[in-house]
Amino acid sequence: MLSLLKTFWYVFLHLFRKRETIQYPEEKVPLPPRYRGRIILSRDPDGGERCVACYLCAVVCPVACIALQATEDESGRRYPEFFRINFSRCIFCGFCEEACPTYAIQLTPDLQMSEYRRPNLVYEKEDLLISGPGKYPDYNFYRVAGLKIAGKDKGQAEQEQPPVDLRSLLP
Amino acid sequence: MTEPARSIAILIGVLLVALTISAFLIWLERRLLALWQDRYGPNRTGPFGLLQVLADMIKIFTKEDWIPPFADKPVFVLAPTIIMVTVLLSFAVIPFTSVIQVVNLNIGLLFFLGMSSLGVYSVVLGGWSSNNKYSLLASLRAAAQMLSYEVFMGLSLMGVVLIAGSFDLRQIVLAQRHLWFCIPELFGLVIFLIAGIAETRRLPFDLPEAESELVAGFHAEYSGMKFGMFFVGEYLGITLISAMIVTLFFGGWLGPGLPPIVWFLLKTFCFICFFILLRASLPRPRFDQLMGYGWKVLLPLSLLNLLITGAVALALHPSKG
Numbered sequence: 001m002l003s004l005l006k007t008f009w010y011v012f013l014h015l016f017r018k019r020e021t022i023q024y025p026e027e028k029v030p031l032p033p034r035y036r037g038r039i040i041l042s043r044d045p046d047g048g049e050r051c052v053a054c055y056l057c058a059v060v061c062p063v064a065c066i067a068l069q070a071t072e073d074e075s076g077r078r079y080p081e082f083f084r085i086n087f088s089r090c091i092f093c094g095f096c097e098e099a100c101p102t103y104a105i106q107l108t109p110d111l112q113m114s115e116y117r118r119p120n121l122v123y124e125k126e127d128l129l130i131s132g133p134g135k136y137p138d139y140n141f142y143r144v145a146g147l148k149i150a151g152k153d154k155g156q157a158e159q160e161q162p163p164v165d166l167r168s169l170l171p
Numbered sequence: 172m173t174e175p176a177r178s179i180a181i182l183i184g185v186l187l188v189a190l191t192i193s194a195f196l197i198w199l200e201r202r203l204l205a206l207w208q209d210r211y212g213p214n215r216t217g218p219f220g221l222l223q224v225l226a227d228m229i230k231i232f233t234k235e236d237w238i239p240p241f242a243d244k245p246v247f248v249l250a251p252t253i254i255m256v257t258v259l260l261s262f263a264v265i266p267f268t269s270v271i272q273v274v275n276l277n278i279g280l281l282f283f284l285g286m287s288s289l290g291v292y293s294v295v296l297g298g299w300s301s302n303n304k305y306s307l308l309a310s311l312r313a314a315a316q317m318l319s320y321e322v323f324m325g326l327s328l329m330g331v332v333l334i335a336g337s338f339d340l341r342q343i344v345l346a347q348r349h350l351w352f353c354i355p356e357l358f359g360l361v362i363f364l365i366a367g368i369a370e371t372r373r374l375p376f377d378l379p380e381a382e383s384e385l386v387a388g389f390h391a392e393y394s395g396m397k398f399g400m401f402f403v404g405e406y407l408g409i410t411l412i413s414a415m416i417v418t419l420f421f422g423g424w425l426g427p428g429l430p431p432i433v434w435f436l437l438k439t440f441c442f443i444c445f446f447i448l449l450r451a452s453l454p455r456p457r458f459d460q461l462m463g464y465g466w467k468v469l470l471p472l473s474l475l476n477l478l479i480t481g482a483v484a485l486a487l488h489p490s491k492g
Contacts (some may be wrong), residue, residue: 004453007452008448008449008452010452011451012207012448014206014207014209015206017209019210020209023211
């Protein structure tokens with residue numbers, strides 16, 4: 001009987017505790033930077049598109065919500081002609097971010113993307129592309145890769161040895 | 172005001188207040204339960220979420236009022252009305268103040284006990300006519316539980332009747348002018364409280380609608396306003412039992428300073444909150460524990476209480492005996 005009264009008292013004291021509820025539209029949960037939310041396409045520090053349209057994200061996507069078409073500009077850089085993510089299918093698993101060899105596709109801590117009409121959830125490249133480098137501010141794929149593009153020849157990338165002349169290796 | 176007009180005004184007033192209070196109890200219960208579980212509860216619709224009641228009402232009125240094809244139709248429709256009628260009839264004898272009372276029966280207490288016994292029919296018929304195994308099990312439980320708790324509910328009140336010397340609820344309140352009966356009749360109060368919780372089928376004694384075992388119990392097949400009536404009936408029951416506790420043990424409208432009706436409503440409100448606190452803090456017992464507790468503990472205790480009260484009353488006032 002006494003334990004019952006004690007129970008009542010302790011439950012009653014909860015009246016003065018701090019609330020667990022976060023009253024959503026006014027207060028928001030602090031999301032960590034690595035939260036898997038809305039997907040973006042980032043640019044390298046020089047302002048060029050990071051995406052090289054390798055299709056790895058589209059292949060790894062378990063719900064096949066990414067569609068893109070590769071093309072190449074006159075300087076030899078590959079880029080997607082279109083890049084489309086259907087967010088009504090996306091499960092925000094983050095596999096695309098893991099698969100991406102150039103840190104182009106990234107997940108951001110933003111989850112407020114509800115729409116009244118389903119077609120509005122299909123994001124095109126201009127919706128996805130942001131102006132900055134996202135989570136990797138210094139990374140520039142073409143500066144570290146050995147690929148030859150206009151304005152950067154073989155051997156000119158960071159920490160890259162000049163190409164070996166095979167014919168000079170004669171004994 | 173003439174006498175009939177006054178009675179009708181009181182009648183309608185009591186009816187409206189009782190129904191409004193029971194409707195707002197839905198909000199109050201959700202809000203208090205939430206507060207005791209470190210949440211906020213419904214606080215969006217209107218000030219403090221008070222309009223939640225209105226939203227719930229609109230929802231429940233526009234729900235399809237469906238009667239299952241396998242149900243016993245007339246009984247199915249009748250069952251939810253019984254609980255409303257019996258509980259509302261019990262409100263007739265409660266003296267809210269010395270002047271506000273619908274009827275002043277000299278056997279008011281017996282009338283209340285009788286009406287609360289009739290309330291069992293609602294649950295039993297509802298479960299029976301649903302033609303559903305779970306509902307039937309629930310109504311069997313309800314019948315057994317309410318019959319056994321009815322016994323000492325009556326017995327626990329006899330101590331009060333002995334001291335006050337009347338079944339008239341107004342006389343009982345007036346007899347508490349010097350000392351509220353919660354002090355000399357503490358055991359009676361505790362037993363009546365437990366029996367009252369069982370009568371209203373509230374947690375921890377909500378075995379007739381134990382969700383984890385019996386889906387929704389006796390009202391599993393009910394929908395729309397018929398379900399709403401069971402619900403409002405339950406909340407009316409809480410209000411009624413709280414009002415009865417106040418009337419019988421806590422001096423009814425008596426109290427210093429404030430107007431009598433405010434005292435009555437304030438005390439009743441405290442007990443309603445206590446009922447909700449019970450729900451927030453206690454687990455549900457097993458059915459055999461419930462029955463064993465009733466017959467083996469509470470019945471002997473209430474008889475003992477009656478015996479001692481009688482002996483003391485006889486010793487103090489031998490002339491009455």
